[in-house]
Amino acid sequence: MALNYIWIAFFLIAAAVAMVKLVFFGDVEVFPAIMNATMDTAKSGFEISLALTAVLSLWMGIMRIGEQGGVVNTLARWLGPLFRRLFPEIPADHPVVGHIFMNLSANMLGLDNAATPLGLKAMEGLQELNPKKDTASNSMIMFLVMNTAGLTIVPVSILAYRASLGAAQPTDVFLPILLATLISMVVGVAITGAIQRINLLNRPVLITLALFALIVAGMAWASVVLSREQMGIFSSNIANIILLGIIVAFICAGLRKKINVYDAFIEGAKGGFSTAVGIIPYLIAILVGIGVFRASGAMDWLLSGIGWVVEACGGNADITNALPTALMKPLSGSGARGLMLECMQTYGPDSFAGRLSCIFQGSTDTTFYILAVYFGSVGIKNTRYALPCGLAADLASTVAAIIVAYLFF
Numbered sequence: 001m002a003l004n005y006i007w008i009a010f011f012l013i014a015a016a017v018a019m020v021k022l023v024f025f026g027d028v029e030v031f032p033a034i035m036n037a038t039m040d041t042a043k044s045g046f047e048i049s050l051a052l053t054a055v056l057s058l059w060m061g062i063m064r065i066g067e068q069g070g071v072v073n074t075l076a077r078w079l080g081p082l083f084r085r086l087f088p089e090i091p092a093d094h095p096v097v098g099h100i101f102m103n104l105s106a107n108m109l110g111l112d113n114a115a116t117p118l119g120l121k122a123m124e125g126l127q128e129l130n131p132k133k134d135t136a137s138n139s140m141i142m143f144l145v146m147n148t149a150g151l152t153i154v155p156v157s158i159l160a161y162r163a164s165l166g167a168a169q170p171t172d173v174f175l176p177i178l179l180a181t182l183i184s185m186v187v188g189v190a191i192t193g194a195i196q197r198i199n200l201l202n203r204p205v206l207i208t209l210a211l212f213a214l215i216v217a218g219m220a221w222a223s224v225v226l227s228r229e230q231m232g233i234f235s236s237n238i239a240n241i242i243l244l245g246i247i248v249a250f251i252c253a254g255l256r257k258k259i260n261v262y263d264a265f266i267e268g269a270k271g272g273f274s275t276a277v278g279i280i281p282y283l284i285a286i287l288v289g290i291g292v293f294r295a296s297g298a299m300d301w302l303l304s305g306i307g308w309v310v311e312a313c314g315g316n317a318d319i320t321n322a323l324p325t326a327l328m329k330p331l332s333g334s335g336a337r338g339l340m341l342e343c344m345q346t347y348g349p350d351s352f353a354g355r356l357s358c359i360f361q362g363s364t365d366t367t368f369y370i371l372a373v374y375f376g377s378v379g380i381k382n383t384r385y386a387l388p389c390g391l392a393a394d395l396a397s398t399v400a401a402i403i404v405a406y407l408f409f
Helices: 002-025 030-069 071-076 079-086 095-107 113-127 138-149 156-164 172-197 203-225 228-256 261-295 297-310 318-327 334-349 352-362 366-375 388-409
Strands: none
Touching: 002 030, 002 261, 002 297, 030 071, 030 095, 030 113, 030 156, 030 172, 030 228, 030 261, 071 095, 071 228, 079 203, 095 113, 113 138, 113 156, 113 228, 113 261, 113 366, 138 172, 138 388, 156 172, 156 334, 172 203, 172 318, 172 388, 228 261, 228 352, 261 297, 261 366, 297 318, 297 334, 318 334, 318 352, 318 366, 318 388
């Protein structure tokens, strides 16, 4: 229901802003711009879905090999103690635990193309366990919030963009992004757990947090010890090496189980194609709503208002210059990426605003996109409190990013 109201609000606010601009400012281009945005974003939504079809088919096929080869069930057994605390509705050793882990791992490695199909596979498994097929279950909401928190350990693309724009030390945002995204994850899971009355103060969860802390410390050490060139090579290759290792491991597991690996892949790939087609209406709907909101100028007015408040409270004007990235990220990943690049080009990649925009970009994920695609893939209409919890994680990451940026830069 929350997405329904947000979607309606996009259009109503856009129409009101456009009317004000036409009547009081004589802007005769605003309504044509809005209508062009509806067509362009609808086309963009279809093109994204079309491109996603190939990726979904590939990874759904790989996942089917992993299922039949026993890899997913093995992961489910290993992760049982932790996931029983976070997802008490999921039966012990259920294969969906392995799918959830694979999705979260892909997100942590910055493998967006792999993370989405793995997440959709996990949603299919959660829907099978869901007693109310049109309403999001508690497990679905926890999973979605963990995705929208966007925990990223290797922000490869951001480091590459900074290097291409001539940053003196492209990796200097590495540790700040790790800290901000970890805070986003902790806050998102804590809020969702509180609503679901889950006790998170238990040994498996605390051990996992300790492991994450060790990983952050290790990556921070690497960013200090390695040179700029070495860190760039490390960041750009580790994720892809792990990804290829997963594919090879799944195939080897299939051979060990003596299954027909090729047939298993084809069977899974067919499911990926049908899933991609089912996503198209949901994706187009949310992208058109966002496009109308931006084209009307409502986003610019919102940013101006927030900037005025920040400066009136004695805040740094540089925060205002980077805020467009933070506000756009829950709505559109590509839009936020464009605003991050624009900020670095305008103020410099080594400016406070340029670095802060990179931290905003890497510390959370596209909440509305994820909810539309993941819930749309299984026909969920009532999302319950998933959107507020996701936005709470976004807010936590924004505040954390600002604090961390001040501490480091």
